[in-house]
Amino acid sequence: MSGKRMADSDADGGIEGIPAKKARNLSIHTVQKWITENEKELATTTWLSYEPLGRDNVAALKCTICALYEEKLISTRNFNRAFIDGCTNLRSSAFKEHASSSMHQKAMVLYKKSKCVPITEYAPIAKALSTLDASTEVRVTRKFEIAYAICKEGFAFTKMSALCELQEKHGVDLGSGYKNNIACTEFVHYIGMGLRMELVAKLAKAKFFSIQADGSTDAGRIDDELFLVLFLDPHSEDGVVHDKFLTVRRPKHCNADGLYRCFERGLAFVGINDWRTKLVGFGCDGTSVNIAPGGVRGFLEESVPWVVIFWCYAHRVELALKDAFKDTLLSTVDEMLLRLYYLYEKSPKKCRELDDVISALKSYLEPREFPEKGGNIPLRACGTRWVSHKVVAISRFLERYGAYIAHLITLTEDPAVKSTDKQKLKGYILQWRDAKMVLGCALFHDVLSPAAALCKVLQNDELCIVSAVEAILRCTKAIEKVKTTMFENLPTVSKVLGRMKHGTSHMYQDVELSRYNEAVTFLQNKKNEYTDSAVASLKERIQDQHTTLLSDVLLILATQGWGKSDYVELSEQAVERLTIMFIQPLEKAGAVAALFREEWIDMVEYGKLYLNLVEDGYRSVWWKLFNAADAKKWANILVLIELLFCLPVSNGRVERMFSSLKLIKTDRRSCLGEDTLDDLMRISVDGPPLAQWTAKPAVELWWKDKARRSVQDERAPPRPTCSTSVSTTQDDPYTLDINDWDSFLAV
Numbered sequence: 075m076s077g078k079r080m081a082d083s084d085a086d087g088g089i090e091g092i093p094a095k096k097a098r099n100l101s102i103h104t105v106q107k108w109i110t111e112n113e114k115e116l117a118t119t120t121w122l123s124y125e126p127l128g129r130d131n132v133a134a135l136k137c138t139i140c141a142l143y144e145e146k147l148i149s150t151r152n153f154n155r156a157f158i159d160g161c162t163n164l165r166s167s168a169f170k171e172h173a174s175s176s177m178h179q180k181a182m183v184l185y186k187k188s189k190c191v192p193i194t195e196y197a198p199i200a201k202a203l204s205t206l207d208a209s210t211e212v213r214v215t216r217k218f219e220i221a222y223a224i225c226k227e228g229f230a231f232t233k234m235s236a237l238c239e240l241q242e243k244h245g246v247d248l249g250s251g252y253k254n255n256i257a258c259t260e261f262v263h264y265i266g267m268g269l270r271m272e273l274v275a276k277l278a279k280a281k282f283f284s285i286q287a288d289g290s291t292d293a294g295r296i297d298d299e300l301f302l303v304l305f306l307d308p309h310s311e312d313g314v315v316h317d318k319f320l321t322v323r324r325p326k327h328c329n330a331d332g333l334y335r336c337f338e339r340g341l342a343f344v345g346i347n348d349w350r351t352k353l354v355g356f357g358c359d360g361t362s363v364n365i366a367p368g369g370v371r372g373f374l375e376e377s378v379p380w381v382v383i384f385w386c387y388a389h390r391v392e393l394a395l396k397d398a399f400k401d402t403l404l405s406t407v408d409e410m411l412l413r414l415y416y417l418y419e420k421s422p423k424k425c426r427e428l429d430d431v432i433s434a435l436k437s438y439l440e441p442r443e444f445p446e447k448g449g450n451i452p453l454r455a456c457g458t459r460w461v462s463h464k465v466v467a468i469s470r471f472l473e474r475y476g477a478y479i480a481h482l483i484t485l486t487e488d489p490a491v492k493s494t495d496k497q498k499l500k501g502y503i504l505q506w507r508d509a510k511m512v513l514g515c516a517l518f519h520d521v522l523s524p525a526a527a528l529c530k531v532l533q534n535d536e537l538c539i540v541s542a543v544e545a546i547l548r549c550t551k552a553i554e555k556v557k558t559t560m561f562e563n564l565p566t567v568s569k570v571l572g573r574m575k576h577g578t579s580h581m582y583q584d585v586e587l588s589r590y591n592e593a594v595t596f597l598q599n600k601k602n603e604y605t606d607s608a609v610a611s612l613k614e615r616i617q618d619q620h621t622t623l624l625s626d627v628l629l630i631l632a633t634q635g636w637g638k639s640d641y642v643e644l645s646e647q648a649v650e651r652l653t654i655m656f657i658q659p660l661e662k663a664g665a666v667a668a669l670f671r672e673e674w675i676d677m678v679e680y681g682k683l684y685l686n687l688v689e690d691g692y693r694s695v696w697w698k699l700f701n702a703a704d705a706k707k708w709a710n711i712l713v714l715i716e717l718l719f720c721l722p723v724s725n726g727r728v729e730r731m732f733s734s735l736k737l738i739k740t741d742r743r744s745c746l747g748e749d750t751l752d753d754l755m756r757i758s759v760d761g762p763p764l765a766q767w768t769a770k771p772a773v774e775l776w777w778k779d780k781a782r783r784s785v786q787d788e789r790a791p792p793r794p795t796c797s798t799s800v801s802t803t804q805d806d807p808y809t810l811d812i813n814d815w816d817s818f819l820a821v
Contacts, residue, residue, distance in 0.1 A: 476583025
């Protein structure tokens with residue numbers, strides 16, 4: 075509220091029966107007097123300004139320095155916009171309190187740094203001292219490389235001293251100093267800073283990008299929010315979509331407001347200030363705090379109205395399959411696999427006994443009946459990649475089924491096992507010897523394998539909408555193929571049946587299966603029901619989100635369809651819808667929307683004439699179009715293409731990064747700071763291999779940061795020094811002779 079509005083509202087009167095409070099008037103002359111009087115103490119001339127009200131009065135007080143560095147101050151604790159928008163508290167105590175705030179002090183530091191002229195620019199001696207000589211540079215570079223190797227291998231910083239000693243033992247000259255864990259921490263900070271600056275430089279060239287986010291709890295019982303950035307560099311050698319680590323931040327609160335503030339702090343920390351003009355997509359999981367209108371989605375759409383919120387497709391696929399197989403035989407199989415896993419998880423004795431049983435079975439069973447290769451211990455059938463874990467666990471169960479049953483039988487005869495546990499084991503054996511369990515595992519392995527392949531694609535670092543949709547279509551076709559294939563001819567089922575011995579009984583890995591014919595009939599009847607349910611659930615989950623947008627993106631980016639008869643008309647409509655949806659970021663990127671249709675038709679005709687649209691693949695075709703000699707003719711429509719490639723699809727890489735985070739921040743390193751964790755994650759995840767990494771940028775940052783600055787606060791005058799020795803010259807009248815000490819002390 076401005077000062078005028080405040081005055082008007084006060085003048086109108088307050089609540090009935092209570093007289094209105096008189097508005098405080100502040101003259102311009104008084105403010106100018108404040109600025110003069112407080113200049114020496116608060117440097118008010120530099121920052122204190124006012125918003126005039128009429129000719130003589132002041133409506134609000136402002137801080138020009140805080141307004142100048144607003145983007146960099148957002149992450150400051152106790153951030154307040156009062157003196158940025160205009161403070162209506164017209165008292166001297168208000169601006170004095172603002173001057174003492176951490177936010178204002180940080181702004182003043184940034185202002186001083188911007189006005190600072192490095193001493194090396196005008197002092198020849200300082201310039202000579204700031205130049206890193208060749209021998210020192212070699213020694214420092216070696217230490218930086220040791221620190222980088224420590225990060226890449228996940229070692230503790232305390233290993234720095236031992237590795238430096240080892241290098242020196244081998245005759246490597248490392249110089250003196252900077253060989254302990256403190257130096258390693260400092261080096262890692264500058265290595266991370268260099269990689270971060272490299273990423274910011276790439277994002278500055280990119281016209282658009284998307285952010286992917288997810289949260290988890292680390293070993294220190296602290297909530298961490300991971301952010302990745304998705305962007306396209308169409309002129310690079312590979313021309314792929316880049317999915318890079320952006321930052322890891324700690325939200326103060328895990329509600330919508332806390333996560334959004336954490337998102338803003340993360341971007342400010344990295345140094346991305348123009349995100350409101352470049353952000354086109356936000357990838358997250360399906361929790362209400364993210365995708366609900368009152369969640370992070372609402373905050374983002376308020377700042378960036380055109381942003382597209384994508385619920386991770388990998389999560390949607392897994393949820394679809396869970397819905398499809400709920401309360402089916404797979405639930406029983408899942409429970410069996412989990413019990414089997416926990417039976418061996420924390421028992422080395424049982425694991426040793428199982429190894430002995432497997433060795434015995436290998437000695438008299440044929441390799442086709444009992445595979446020699448592969449692990450022995452049952453695997454956990456759940457995890458981050460639910461489908462993939464399930465398929466691998468089922469495969470292990472089928473390969474070592476005979477050993478598991480034989481070992482369970484020996485446990486029921488072991489006198490050391492409690493009677494209650496023996497009864498449970500007998501119940502497990504009875505249930506697991508049912509042919510429905512073995513053949514059901516084989517059937518679900520065949521049904522879930524295409525979905526596992528799909529999830530693997532959705533976790534690809536270079537994923538875009540076209541490759542994701544192609545993988546989904548391949549998955550649904552593969553599942554539908556299971557429906558049309560005879561039960562006995564399915565790959566895993568036929569392999570299991572080939573390992574069986576059929577006669578008066580049905581033996582699988584030396585275990586007699588019960589109710590075999592009944593199991594075959596049951597699964598033959600249920601096979602089509604399972605496949606239909608899986609395909610229907612997948613399609614339903616995919617159609618729930620941005621169906622029209624996906625269709626339009628496919629029409630534009632999937633170049634293999636350009637040759638169809640009705641393609642031009644359909645694609646023009648898609649271009650028109652996408653232009654309307656993203657008109658603001660497109661115009662801010664310099665594109666002229668009026669030229670889209672003309673350039674699109676010309677580019678499609680060029681592709682049909684000169685490019686192999688089918689065999690080359692859509693990625694290769696688009697790289698050739700972006701780098702063609704005629705690319706300037708399509709400069710505007712190619713801006714839209716770059717935007718479409720930046721839309722997020724899956725958060726698979728974010729999920730994998732949490733595994734890296736848990737390897738970095740272990741129980742013994744649970745006190746790692748936020749910035750140090752960010753540096754370690756950046757080096758571990760996106761840092762190049764040690765052989766390809768160049769230490770020079772990080773060394774230069776470190777060396778320049780150590781140079782003295784010309785603009786520093788005034789130092790206090792040195793204290794007068796006192797002499798520690800007593801003069802014994804005869805000219806000093808106050809000198810005590812050693813013979814006089816006794817009488818002096820007695821006095």
